[in-house]
Amino acid sequence: AKRFEEFGLTSGNFDCVGFESNEDLVGFDNFDGLFKAIVGRLVLKIRYSPAFGKEEDRIFHPYYLKQYNCRWFLLGFDVKVQAIRNFALDRIKGFSVVDGIEYIPYSGGGFDEYFKDVVGVTIMENVPVQDIEFLVYDEKTYNYLLTKPFHSSLRLMKEYVSPEDPAKMKVTVRPNFELEAVLLRYADNIRIVSPDPFRQRFLARIRKILERNE
Structure with a gap:
């Protein structure tokens, strides 16, 4: 107001x-x-x-x-x-x-401090803050994430050149369901690099989506 x-x-x-x-x-x-x-x-x-x-x-x-x-x-x-x-x-x-x-x-x-390490509202106390690194293969997705980062910790590690030479980004957060949901929006244009446990969980959700829609 x-x-x-x-x-x-x-x-x-x-x-x-x-x-x-x-x-x-x-x-x-x-x-x-x-x-x-x-x-x-x-x-x-x-x-x-x-x-x-x-x-x-x-x-x-x-x-x-x-x-x-x-x-x-x-x-x-x-x-x-x-x-x-x-x-x-x-x-x-x-x-x-x-x-x-x-x-x-x-x-x-x-409470801004309380929520600063998560996307959304779910805080998993037993899950540490981690660097989630991912590649971005699409220029539109790359530009969108630069101008509308989904978390304040999102950082550009390598600029986008082409689909063969993708951008690399990282977000420093405590992984939760909301983070996975946000990244799934871009699943056709990104690749999770690390950490491996998060990457495997992300891949499992994609496989389940494929199974449900085949």
Whole structure:
């Protein structure tokens, strides 16, 4: 809103700016209550329905709301697993405030720092930060990645010359599902070089795609 005011724009001006959104997003009606719980440092009992597994109640200390790929996530301390986890708002079926439990505050730094080594929101604590190196064989893909890097750590190691002399790039992150999903967008024009465990996992997903579509 402040940026709009700098340009002399108000809600009464003509339609000239669009933001990515999902009008049919399930669970966003919980946003206001979850935001207030974070600000008020309230412990919650959340009815959660994971993608895999049974719906259950979880005692949760909420810390942060984050949007990724038109989807909202609640980050906080999950008492059941004794670790920080994120819950997708569209999988939260309901929540209530729990009295009599002391709120456990977040003891780390800022959340920009917390998420800086991942693409998306999923942090695998047992997976170290790694250099994911890949070749880019297509000039359009190369130019696109230069102008729209999918992570702030993306670096050019070798410039593109031709399909026979491809570019080389690397991204320094903690591998997760979201990283694989992003790289799969470019799967027909890139080749993962290293590390080998990530390369093999990436190849396995491509083989599965081929099997499903043959």
